[in-house]
Amino acid sequence: MQPITLISTLAALAVFAFVIGRGRAMLQSQAVGGARSLASLPFYYGMLTALWCALPALLVLGVWQLFDARLIEWMVIAKLPAASQALPADELGLLLNTVSNIAQGHLPVESQPAEMVAAAESLKNIQHTNRLAVTGVVLSLGILGLMFGWSRVAPQLRARQKVESAFSWVLLACSCLAILTTVGIVFSVLFESLQFFRSVSPVEFLFGTQWSPQMAMRADQVGSSGAFGSVPLFAGTMLISFIAMCVAVPVGLMAAIYLAEYAHKKVRSVVKPLLEVLAGIPTVVYGFFAALTVAPLVRDIGQSLGFATSSESALAAGLVMGVMIIPFVSSLADDVISAVPQSLRDGSLGLGATQSETIKQVVLPAALPGVVGGILLAVSRAIGETMIVVMAAGLAAKLTANPLESVTTVTVQIVTLLVGDQEFDSPKTLAAFALGLMLFVTTLALNFVALYVVRKYREQYD
Numbered sequence: 001m002q003p004i005t006l007i008s009t010l011a012a013l014a015v016f017a018f019v020i021g022r023g024r025a026m027l028q029s030q031a032v033g034g035a036r037s038l039a040s041l042p043f044y045y046g047m048l049t050a051l052w053c054a055l056p057a058l059l060v061l062g063v064w065q066l067f068d069a070r071l072i073e074w075m076v077i078a079k080l081p082a083a084s085q086a087l088p089a090d091e092l093g094l095l096l097n098t099v100s101n102i103a104q105g106h107l108p109v110e111s112q113p114a115e116m117v118a119a120a121e122s123l124k125n126i127q128h129t130n131r132l133a134v135t136g137v138v139l140s141l142g143i144l145g146l147m148f149g150w151s152r153v154a155p156q157l158r159a160r161q162k163v164e165s166a167f168s169w170v171l172l173a174c175s176c177l178a179i180l181t182t183v184g185i186v187f188s189v190l191f192e193s194l195q196f197f198r199s200v201s202p203v204e205f206l207f208g209t210q211w212s213p214q215m216a217m218r219a220d221q222v223g224s225s226g227a228f229g230s231v232p233l234f235a236g237t238m239l240i241s242f243i244a245m246c247v248a249v250p251v252g253l254m255a256a257i258y259l260a261e262y263a264h265k266k267v268r269s270v271v272k273p274l275l276e277v278l279a280g281i282p283t284v285v286y287g288f289f290a291a292l293t294v295a296p297l298v299r300d301i302g303q304s305l306g307f308a309t310s311s312e313s314a315l316a317a318g319l320v321m322g323v324m325i326i327p328f329v330s331s332l333a334d335d336v337i338s339a340v341p342q343s344l345r346d347g348s349l350g351l352g353a354t355q356s357e358t359i360k361q362v363v364l365p366a367a368l369p370g371v372v373g374g375i376l377l378a379v380s381r382a383i384g385e386t387m388i389v390v391m392a393a394g395l396a397a398k399l400t401a402n403p404l405e406s407v408t409t410v411t412v413q414i415v416t417l418l419v420g421d422q423e424f425d426s427p428k429t430l431a432a433f434a435l436g437l438m439l440f441v442t443t444l445a446l447n448f449v450a451l452y453v454v455r456k457y458r459e460q461y462d
Contacts, residue, residue, distance in 0.1 A: 001135045003065060007058075010142050014054040017146040021049025024153045032155050044159035051166050052149030057141040064134050072126050079122045081115055099123055186440065193437040196430035200228045205434060207231065211397035213417060213428045228431055230438060232397040236407030240318045240393060241382040243403060247322025248378055252329025253371070259330070260337040261359055272334065279327035283387040290320035290392035302404050310394070315403035317393035321385055325378045332377065336370025337363060369454045376450045380443060386411045410435050 001009065025045035029035045035042060073096060077085055084095060095116075101107045102120035109117055153159075197205070208229020255275060259268050295316035302309030340363050348358040364371070386409070394406035395416065417432040 001131065003061070006061065006135060006138055010054055010057055010061075010138065013139075013142045013146065014050040017053035017149060018046040018050040020046075020146075021150055021153055022046030024049075024150060025155075025159075028153065028155055038155050039158045040160035044163050045153050045157070047163045048157075048159045048166075049146065049149035049153065051163065052152075053142050053146040055166070056145050057138045060141055061134065061138050064137075068130055068134070072123070072130060075126050076119055076123050079119050084115070103127075189433050189437050189440065192430055192433035195425065196427055196434045199427040200431070200434075204228060205230055205431075206438075209399050211413070213413075213431050226428070228427070230410075230435060232399040233408060233410045233413055233435065234438070234442070235399055235401075236314065236393070236397070237383055237409040237411075239314050239401065239403065239407060240321065240389060240409060241379060243315060243318025244321035244325055244382045245375075245379060247319060248325035248329050248382075249375055251322075252326045252374075252378070253333055255326070255330040256333035256337055257359060259334050261355070261363070272331075276327050276331055278324065279331070281324070283324065283385065284391075286320050286324050287387045287391035290316050290388050294320050295392050298404070307404055309404040310406045312392060312394035312406040313404050314393050314407045317389050318403065320392060321382055321388050324385075324388070325381055328378045328381060329374050332374030333367070333371050336367040336374070339370070340366045372450050372454050376446060379446060383409075383439065383443065384411055385409075386415055390415075410439050 022042045022045055025038060025042045026035065029038050029042070038045075076096065076099060077092070080095070084092070087095065098107065098112075099116060099119045100123065102109060102112055102116060103123045109120075112120075205228050208227060209231050210227035210229045211232050212227045214226035259272055263271065291312075295312055298313055298316045298319075299309045299311055302313075344362050344366060345358055348362045349355070353361065389409045389412050393408065395408050395412065396406045397408050397413070398405060400407065414432045414435050417429060417435075
């Protein structure tokens with residue numbers, strides 16, 4: 001069986017196990033005075049039987065899927081001639097790919113060497129045996145688990161505690177999987193970044209003010225010298241993000257305060273969904289709006305005032321990005337402000353404070369952690385936005401604080417570096433991982449700053 005078919009069969013077996021486990025509990029309860037005499041509800045007896053049926057089999061299937069491909073590859077290599085086995089890793093990989101294509105019928109057998117055809121036949125036999133073995137082992141484990149769980153069903157069995165304990169372990173495993181995934185991503189970026197820093201000095205990358213990621217394809221190539229100074233990219237990212245936050249934070253926070261503290265219920269039920277519609281608009285639509293409407297408008301206004309304004313500017317990208325981020329700030333801040341206990345407001349008003357004083361002195365300090373979290377999420381969204389920057393701010397890496405000039409951001413350069421026109425181990429491609437690592441460090445630093453602000457200014461009333 002294919003893995004998806006095997007999992008579906010195991011799921012059907014688990015449903016059957018649930019039914020017969022619950023039925024056995026109900027049947028046994030009739031002999032001791034009814035369902036009230038059971039230590040747990042009949043549902044938990046069925047669930048415990050299903051868990052015994054499914055969990056061990058799924059665990060074995062997962063471990064099997066992790067290692068069977070490597071084991072099959074090792075067995076196929078053992079069938080190849082000694083000269084082929086001694087090939088370098090990359091050439092041996094190409095050889096195994098050819099064997100796989102022959103086995104799948106993608107290459108004609110008549111034009112291939114005899115040893116390759118023999119290896120392909122061996123591969124097909126091993127894969128067939130592997131499918132039979134995994135199907136037999138997994139289904140046997142499922143049936144044995146079903147029988148074991150069914151045999152343990154008894155009125156005095158505390159099934160609910162055992163089911164809850166099993167689900168707590170499942171939740172713990174999911175949490176560990178998420179953490180391990182994050183650690184794996186960080187280490188993969190870190191490893192590729194170290195490869196990059198073997199070719200480019202970290203000092204040049206961190207403090208260089210020129211960004212021109214060109215690498216020579218040959219020694220005598222004209223104009224092959226490149227520069228990997230990341231300062232212009234981070235300066236452009238910070239400039240556009242700052243403009244966006246100047247738009248999003250005041251508007252979003254004021255909208256949240258109005259919706260939570262002043263708006264009538266009918267107005268709130270209409271305005272809040274309309275505001276959140278902005279969050280559902282694709283970023284490419286915002287990019288079109290920025291490139292076709294806002295950027296020309298900014299250019300015309302700037303030129304009419306006598307400023308040298310580029311057709312693509314950081315101001316245009318930042319303004320549109322700020323509009324896009326408003327729903328993130330307003331929605332999160334509204335939820336946090338609404339969650340502040342009404343007793344705090346009543347106490348403040350009862351002491352003679354006005355509504356605005358209550359909001360400034362009581363509600364906002366109590367909601368500060370959530371508000372800061374919402375703003376931090378908005379900053380992360382602004383730093384990571386790519387489409388609007390490409391369409392409205394351009395691709396020029398300039399070290400400037402003038403919002404009327406075209407700039408670029410880190411994420412845009414990461415996209416342009418990974419277009420596949422260079423080898424994966426070239427410094428031009430690996431520079432994308434170094435930029436990603438620096439972006440990760442920057443975001444981490446923002447998190448620490450936000451935690452410091454929350455701890456310093458948070459007001460706890462309960």
